[in-house]
Amino acid sequence: LKSGSPLPLRLKISGETEAIALLPWECLRTTARPALIVRSVPLRYPVPPVTVAAPLRVLLVTTSPKDERVLHPWEELGAISPEYIPGYATMVCERPTRRGLTEALLAFQPHVVHYVGHGATSSGQGCLVLHDANHTCWLAAPELAAMLPVSVRLLCLSTCFTAENHDLRALPRLAHAPADLKLPSMVVNQLPLERDSAPTVRQFWEAFYRELSDAGGDVSSAFAGAHAAILSRPDWPSFSLVLRDGTGWSLRIAQGAPAPDLAQAEFEALYSTSIANYVAQQQSAQPRDARGGLQEISRHEAQRASAALSAFGGLRLGRRPKH
Amino acid sequence: MHVYDEFRVVVTPAAVPGPPQWTVRIEECGLLPLVGTSANVQPVMTRAQLADLRRGHVWNDLPKLKQIGSSVWSSTLAPLAPSLHASVALARHAGRGVRVVVVCQGDEPVAPPRDYVSLAELPIEVACDPAGQFLALDELTPVSRGLPVRPDRSPEIVQPPLRVLLVVARPVDKPGAHDAQEAAEITNALQGLGHDVRLVECAQGTYEEFGALVDQHDPHVIHFCGHGGYARVGDDPTPQPHLCFVRADNGKTRKVHADTLAVKLRHRSVRLVVLTACARAARGPANGPYWPRALEGIAQRLVLGVSGVNAAVAMQFDLETDAAVAFSRAFYQKLLEESCSLDEAVTRARVAMTRARDIGHRAWVNPAVYWRCKDGHVFDIASAIDPALVPELTACQTHLDANLNFLSVPSLSASQAEFVLARIGDIEDRRSQLHGQCLRLSPQTAPPGGSMRIRILLRTSAAGPVDQVRFAVAWPTDLGPLGTEGAAGGPTPALVHQDLIHRVVVDQASGGAVWPPGEREVGALTLTVPAGQTAGLLRPELTGAALTRAGVSSRLRTLEPVLFVHS
Numbered sequence: 005l006k007s008g009s010p011l012p013l014r015l016k017i018s019g020e021t022e023a024i025a026l027l028p029w030e031c032l033r034t035t036a037r038p039a040l041i042v043r044s045v046p047l048r049y050p051v052p053p054v055t056v057a058a059p060l061r062v063l064l065v066t067t068s069p070k071d072e073r074v075l076h077p078w079e080e081l082g083a084i085s086p087e088y089i090p091g092y093a094t095m096v097c098e099r100p101t102r103r104g105l106t107e108a109l110l111a112f113q114p115h116v117v118h119y120v121g122h123g124a125t126s127s128g129q130g131c132l133v134l135h136d137a138n139h140t141c142w143l144a145a146p147e148l149a150a151m152l153p154v155s156v157r158l159l160c161l162s163t164c165f166t167a168e169n170h171d172l173r174a175l176p177r178l179a180h181a182p183a184d185l186k187l188p189s190m191v192v193n194q195l196p197l198e199r200d201s202a203p204t205v206r207q208f209w210e211a212f213y214r215e216l217s218d219a220g221g222d223v224s225s226a227f228a229g230a231h232a233a234i235l236s237r238p239d240w241p242s243f244s245l246v247l248r249d250g251t252g253w254s255l256r257i258a259q260g261a262p263a264p265d266l267a268q269a270e271f272e273a274l275y276s277t278s279i280a281n282y283v284a285q286q287q288s289a290q291p292r293d294a295r296g297g298l299q300e301i302s303r304h305e306a307q308r309a310s311a312a313l314s315a316f317g318g319l320r321l322g323r324r325p326k327h
Numbered sequence: 328m329h330v331y332d333e334f335r336v337v338v339t340p341a342a343v344p345g346p347p348q349w350t351v352r353i354e355e356c357g358l359l360p361l362v363g364t365s366a367n368v369q370p371v372m373t374r375a376q377l378a379d380l381r382r383g384h385v386w387n388d389l390p391k392l393k394q395i396g397s398s399v400w401s402s403t404l405a406p407l408a409p410s411l412h413a414s415v416a417l418a419r420h421a422g423r424g425v426r427v428v429v430v431c432q433g434d435e436p437v438a439p440p441r442d443y444v445s446l447a448e449l450p451i452e453v454a455c456d457p458a459g460q461f462l463a464l465d466e467l468t469p470v471s472r473g474l475p476v477r478p479d480r481s482p483e484i485v486q487p488p489l490r491v492l493l494v495v496a497r498p499v500d501k502p503g504a505h506d507a508q509e510a511a512e513i514t515n516a517l518q519g520l521g522h523d524v525r526l527v528e529c530a531q532g533t534y535e536e537f538g539a540l541v542d543q544h545d546p547h548v549i550h551f552c553g554h555g556g557y558a559r560v561g562d563d564p565t566p567q568p569h570l571c572f573v574r575a576d577n578g579k580t581r582k583v584h585a586d587t588l589a590v591k592l593r594h595r596s597v598r599l600v601v602l603t604a605c606a607r608a609a610r611g612p613a614n615g616p617y618w619p620r621a622l623e624g625i626a627q628r629l630v631l632g633v634s635g636v637n638a639a640v641a642m643q644f645d646l647e648t649d650a651a652v653a654f655s656r657a658f659y660q661k662l663l664e665e666s667c668s669l670d671e672a673v674t675r676a677r678v679a680m681t682r683a684r685d686i687g688h689r690a691w692v693n694p695a696v697y698w699r700c701k702d703g704h705v706f707d708i709a710s711a712i713d714p715a716l717v718p719e720l721t722a723c724q725t726h727l728d729a730n731l732n733f734l735s736v737p738s739l740s741a742s743q744a745e746f747v748l749a750r751i752g753d754i755e756d757r758r759s760q761l762h763g764q765c766l767r768l769s770p771q772t773a774p775p776g777g778s779m780r781i782r783i784l785l786r787t788s789a790a791g792p793v794d795q796v797r798f799a800v801a802w803p804t805d806l807g808p809l810g811t812e813g814a815a816g817g818p819t820p821a822l823v824h825q826d827l828i829h830r831v832v833v834d835q836a837s838g839g840a841v842w843p844p845g846e847r848e849v850g851a852l853t854l855t856v857p858a859g860q861t862a863g864l865l866r867p868e869l870t871g872a873a874l875t876r877a878g879v880s881s882r883l884r885t886l887e888p889v890l891f892v893h894s
Contacts, residue, residue, distance in 0.1 A: 283729050
């Protein structure tokens with residue numbers, strides 16, 4: 005921190021001590037300026053990126069259940085919508101029920117899901133607040149994980165700023181859900197925003213989505229760009245990035261559809277990495293005499309992932325030149 | 328006995344005008360046409376009878392106990408008696424037993440008259456039929472309590488020793504604080520089981536010590552011996568049940584609620600919790616809830632909650648020391664037998680308690696059994712498996728779990744789903760080899776509107792003819808009609824449908840031929856996935872699998888099927 009390095013500082017937060025995850029680590033300062041903090045839920049093996057054809061599909065989800073403080077969805081969406089930024093196709097899913105959201109996810113197959121609304125906590129788990137026939141439906145991390153198609157590589161959880169959030173801490177709680185839940189990296193609000201924060205919100209998301217497209221899908225880089233854009237504003241510490249893929253690079257944006265053999269190789273690599281990480285995470289909970297076998301499975305699957313990508317240059321990460 | 332048909336009865340308060348009535352309905356039965364049979368019955372068990380049971384430690388009177396049992400019978404099972412007797416006769420003819428599972432569900436719409444017990448308080452274990460037989464004392468008809476969820480969890484593979492954590496909590500502000508005899512007797516009983524049980528004691532009874540021992544020893548069973556009670560939690564006015572641990576600073580009661588305990592036991596190996604109220608259990612304030620019943624509340628919450636606990640045995644009343652010792656010795660000894668189910672072990676323990684006390688003493692009525700593990704098997708005691716293979720079996724299970732976790736995302740394409748299911752097929756084949764003798768269905772995938780041919784794969788560990796293979800498949804959702812096909816040259820399996828449950832019987836599977844050890848297809852299930860079916864993972868359950876060879880039925884271990892509807 006003292007060196008004032010412009011590189012982001014990656015903070016790995018593991019374990020179940022929620023209080024540590026909920027600290028606003030982003031407020032750490034160097035002598036000159038705030039450090040750029042990126043949170044990370046530790047994984048044994050980094051998840052390889054998936055090549056997707058531009059434009060990126062963003063599903064904007066906005067909720068305003070009547071038994072919560074009512075917000076103004078279109079004012080909220082107006083501040084974050086990437087639809088005017090080149091390289092995005094958007095779809096709005098307004099006031100969804102659980103079923104409605106599932107159908108929208110399956111029909112649209114988005115790469116990014118951007119939720120705007122309240123948070124809630126149930127049994128210590130962070131929840132999104134959806135609608136049901138009359139009231140609210142709380143969607144916890146495991147249910148959300150089971151709902152997201154494999155196409156979703158990034159979740160953005162924006163707190164509402166036209167109404168006070170029911171339970172804002174639920175959003176970072178959800179982002180820090182256990183690593184064995186297959187949730188993607190998340191950009192999340194951790195501190196409350198109010199109506200006069202609208203310009204900050206607009207500026208952050210505009211910079212974020214532009215940079216995400218320019219950087220070819222590098223979420224860390226996009227977050228750094230957006231972070232820099234709002235540093236002069238008082239609300240900047242509210243925005244937080246929680247990496248859940250080990251790299252911050254879960255998408256590789258291409259101009260055309262990827263070749264079928266590349267798509268298959270990426271799928272196999274994604275599968276094997278997922279298995280390797282899951283088995284690695286379960287090792288400590290298993291009897292000691294089973295751990296050797298689990299370690300072997302985990303290592304073998306990681307090797308399979310590398311082998312699947314070897315014909316395509318392996319796990320390549322790199323900034324795509326601006327165009 | 329080891330192989331049981333299930334006679335599952337749901338009892339709910341009936342919303343009818345006039346005196347309170349309960350509706351009893353057969354939800355599961357070996358005789359399929361009887362499923363759905365229901366009747367209304369007027370509860371006749373009185374509060375005076377319940378009070379007699381609760382102070383039953385001071386009397387030993389068989390006619391009186393039978394009278395109470397008769398009231399319970401009349402309040403619940405009486406209108407279903409012909410169905411129960413027919414089920415027992417059928418099962419006995421086939422060398423099986425009938426486990427009676429009673430699910431008490433729902434609250435009375437209005438408080439029952441002061442003289443009668445509410446449904447939640449009914450001690451179903453004492454039910455005594457008109458012939459004067461207590462069902463729960465007969466190994467042919469073990470009695471247990473069901474929960475709103477159907478049995479959905481596989482047994483935990485355990486290579487002996489079974490790790491048991493005995494918690495003895497005696498807060499100084501509760502009766503019996505200095506009575507160490509009971510704990511010592513239970514310890515002796517468990518230690519008498521030799522190397523098959525590894526006993527760890529939490530002697531101070533503090534929650535801190537308990538937590539440390541759970542972390543350190545990762546027990547399979549927790550046996551809590553102490554007090555329960557009710558208290559308000561936060562702003563909720565309804566008293567919640569708790570266990571009484573010991574405060575480390577002053578030795579008084581530290582109340583630990585079920586949800587706290589459930590979180591502590593999450594991601595651990597604990598699958599069974601035994602809760603016994605000690606002989607001098609605090610009974611609670613006058614007109615307040617009867618405190619020993621708190622153990623039942625804790626048991627239900629643990630089994631239904633996040634803890635991973637699959638079964639619980641809770642005492643309904645305070646339990647005499649000699650009865651507790653008899654229970655512990657017989658229960659754990661039976662539990663350690665391969666293929667023994669939980670309710671069977673408890674029935675054996677009840678019989679042992681009648682020897683310690685007497686059949687006219689209420690001690691044997693005391694254990695209430697709650698479970699959600701398939702076929703009542705909490706543990707798969709792997710004594711028949713080469714101990715050297717158990718670590719690999721555990722690793723295979725985790726490898727499978729990882730694949731199921733991956734399949735939990737919707738919208739995989741056909742080629743992606745086939746890729747993953749081929750990997751799962753390899754894992755299942757290896758698991759089958761490690762088990763030696765088991766039944767499984769082949770992993771399959773199809774799109775909505777497509778069809779699946781699901782192979783029924785039987786692995787036997789010894790050569791010989793196979794007379795019959797039988798099992799039931801319970802679908803998680805209505806997938807429409809199921810069909811069967813014979814294997815090449817083999818008989819077509821018989822199929823009987825009942826709601827979402829399909830019973831499959833393959834008679835003369837080997838046609839009299841001697842089959843060598845190994846895995847064979849004995850038939851197939853055919854399924855057309857409904858066009859409107861949502862894409863995703865389907866996990867049907869296999870239950871009641873049995874293999875008959877040379878006229879002898881034995882339980883078959885099953886592997887859970889994996890089916891996937893791809894987009």
